[in-house]
Amino acid sequence: MTDSPRAYWPLWIDSLRKQGLTELAAWFLEAAGPLNILGAQVLYLGQPFISSTAYRGWQALANLLEQEDEARAFATLLKGNPK
Secondary structure, three states: OOOOHHHHHHHHHHHHHHOOOHHHHHHHHHHHHHHHHHHHHHHHHHHHHOOOOOHHHHHHHHHHHHOHHHHHHHHHHHOOOOO
16 A cells, blocks of 8 residues: 555445445544544554554544545545545
């Protein structure tokens, strides 16, 4: 995978669809708004406790949560409305 956080989106979408969580994840991203930044900080704090193979994925998710426009774009994809 590349270093772009968007490179993880298809993997995340596939995983959320398999678990039936796409609507919940989209709602959370939209409803949490400014609180997403707190979620990103929690992920950054937890990084020392995760495996090195999962590190980039966690970092990409934290990056997504920090950027409101990216969070909205990902939520749109989750709802099946790509722009």
